[in-house]
Amino acid sequence: MRAFTRVMSSVGFWLVVIVMVGVAVFPLLWMVSVSLKPPAELLSSTPTLLPKAVTFHNYRQAWQAVPLARALANSTVIGLCTTVIALGVGSIAAYGFSRFRFRGRDLFSTAVLATQMLPGILFLLPLFLIYVTVESRLNIPMQNTYHGLVFTYSTFALPVAIWMLMSHFAMVPVSLEEAAMVDGCTRLMALRKIVLPLAAPGMAATGMFVFLLAWNEVLFASVLTGDQTLTYPMALVRFRDAFQVQWGPLMAAATMVMVPVVAVFLLAQRYITGGLMLGAVKQ
């Protein structure tokens, strides 16, 4: 009887594991599968996970159905600029917060965090009005421009970047910087040569997070982008003709972005979570 319960509980355990893995991975597999199906098979009411016939028709079609190349380029440029600015400004601020004690430090760091508790729509309406005003009064275009989106996204990514980087900087021993400064480094040089390299895994994780934040943004993109600055999510929404959504090309366009992101995650996972710090310092 004991043995029976043990076998049953182990069967139950593996059943739970299989369901978990299946639920997690099925939509991703489905995306790839549909992207490879010929149009006739797409709208079958008895769909199968393995395509009955494999075609790359949808992958060719995806580039013609919407300005996908333009959208991918736009999102990449905007994502990279956002990451550079958010990491640059964010790491300096995170360093200030984690190494200096000054009046109002707690107030500022709380204010940074508090912005995460506010709904995005609260900022969208006035930002839209402010951008319209800047355009009409100062003659600086803001809507439908790269700099408008980059400025908006990098600022919205800042609070998260600062908080993530603060926890990584806290793990870098102060004694290392002090040793560098005794040897003649200025504080900024110590930040650049000691702290940032040691916090590199944290920087990479934060950078990936910020990049994906900008890449997937929908609320501001739906108002601030136009034909020239169409971002990838907005291009996905456009995969439809007069009658219906073009699911095949849409899933092909989605797969082309999902697969590289997942691949980078799988490759970098050990690096991001691994301890570069372990063994680096004898304390």
Added chain:
Amino acid sequence: MVSLVGSRPWSGQGTAGYWYILPAIAMMTMVHFIPAACSVLVSLLSLDVWYIARWWEAPFVGLKNYATVFAPGSLIGAEFWFAFRQTLRFAALGVAGTYLAGLATALVLNRRFPGRGLVRTIVLLPWIAPVTTVLMTWRLMLLSDVGVVNHFLVDVLGVVRERPIWLIGDNSLWAITAFYVWRSWPFAAVMLLSAMQGIPQELYEAADIDGARPFHKFWYVTMPLLRPVTVILLLLVTLWSLANFNVPYMLLGSAPSPPGRVLMLFIYNYAFANWDFSLGAAMSAVLMVFMLAVSLIYRRYLTQEV
């Protein structure tokens, strides 16, 4: 958190620190603090499409917009509170589902079994995959006539006879909730798992000596020690779900049927489709106050001793 390496964390004193945070604070002032103040100001005006380029000249109407939102008889007020209720249901179901699924997954992953590392990586995929790509996939999967979800429910399992319509009508709330749980459950699992792995093994050994059964160990040792991370996790997921926009927008479309029109989408449509910015700003302010209230309630639990 700060003194992880056993030395003092501070190395600088005085005003030098301000220079480091100045660029960040300046940017956030322009994009966060001034617009938030502007939003409150706009909610006190009567701003429509005619005043957009010179919005500060729009007539001041005081609390009239708030009166419209809170008036029990007004059509807009009724629509707003319906959207508010739908948002609460979405958040409550989404948070509960995310937490329970995350807890179950963390308990599974906390055991040693062959292939654990692989399973942990695979379970993280919903959280890693670009959200817009999987949203569009879910939309296809949830289609009534050719979607694989209905194929599975009707033809394979046979639990329902008629193919349900998921993306329009009452079921759309379930559709966005299901996606939301699928998306954020790995996050909950990872946070809970790392907290579980920090629980000292001696506590379980002591419980064993006292003759505790597995459930008692879970309930009296694991759960109390997971409390701090639970409060933070629930707070984050609650705030994210209340302010979520892209899930209903990409899954149901920009103007979904009322049951799927959560507050963010409702306000968005009100402001940018009807060009009634002031009413939209008043509604956003109500949502903001609600989210701040939620944060304060969680904060009380966070500061309470275990």
